[in-house]
Amino acid sequence: MTQSRPIAPGVPLPTLQPRPAPLRGDLTGCPWHDVKEKLREVGLRPTRQRMALGWILFAKGDRHVTAEMLFEEATHAKVPVSLATVYNTLHQFTEVGLLRQVAVDGSKAYFDTNNTEHHHFFIEDQNDLMDIPASDVVVGKPPIPPEGYEIARIDVVVRLRRKQG
Numbered sequence: 001m002t003q004s005r006p007i008a009p010g011v012p013l014p015t016l017q018p019r020p021a022p023l024r025g026d027l028t029g030c031p032w033h034d035v036k037e038k039l040r041e042v043g044l045r046p047t048r049q050r051m052a053l054g055w056i057l058f059a060k061g062d063r064h065v066t067a068e069m070l071f072e073e074a075t076h077a078k079v080p081v082s083l084a085t086v087y088n089t090l091h092q093f094t095e096v097g098l099l100r101q102v103a104v105d106g107s108k109a110y111f112d113t114n115n116t117e118h119h120h121f122f123i124e125d126q127n128d129l130m131d132i133p134a135s136d137v138v139v140g141k142p143p144i145p146p147e148g149y150e151i152a153r154i155d156v157v158v159r160l161r162r163k164q165g
């Protein structure tokens with residue numbers, strides 16, 4: 001059942017944790033320093049690997065990366081990390097709110113360096129994500145979550161394909 005759904009409001013598994021305060025105000029313009037500061041603020045120890053991966057991730061502004069993409073960039077930048085470490089780091093960053101995971105389909109997890117509220121276009125034949133401002137999407141009546149859960153957030157993925165003809 002992997003039929004594409006035109007609109008897939010993926011309500012992620014509720015991992016209820018306090019949302020970190022917006023971090024964007026305190027940036028100094030020095031990426032290395034900013035990464036250290038970001039990690040400190042969310043309580044992650046700034047290890048070499050986290051620093052290096054964070055620097056590669058966040059120095060280029062808002063973007064969407066997969067673990068494979070980041071691994072490739074790290075390899076290029078001669079940062080000695082394994083793909084497993086890249087995965088772990090991306091998940092750690094996501095858990096503390098530095099990244100947002102975008103669920104496009106089962107096979108690929110995209111991580112978004114823009115951790116503010118927004119939605120996505122997914123261009124199917126290019127495997128590419130584009131941001132949609134939160135204000136451009138009106139989410140209708142949200143479903144009632146199961147007993148004991150609350151909705152952490154609603155992600156809308158609007159899947160695009162080229163017009164035929």
Ligand SMILES: [Zn+2]
Nearest residue numbers: 112114130131
């Ligand atoms: Zn995004």
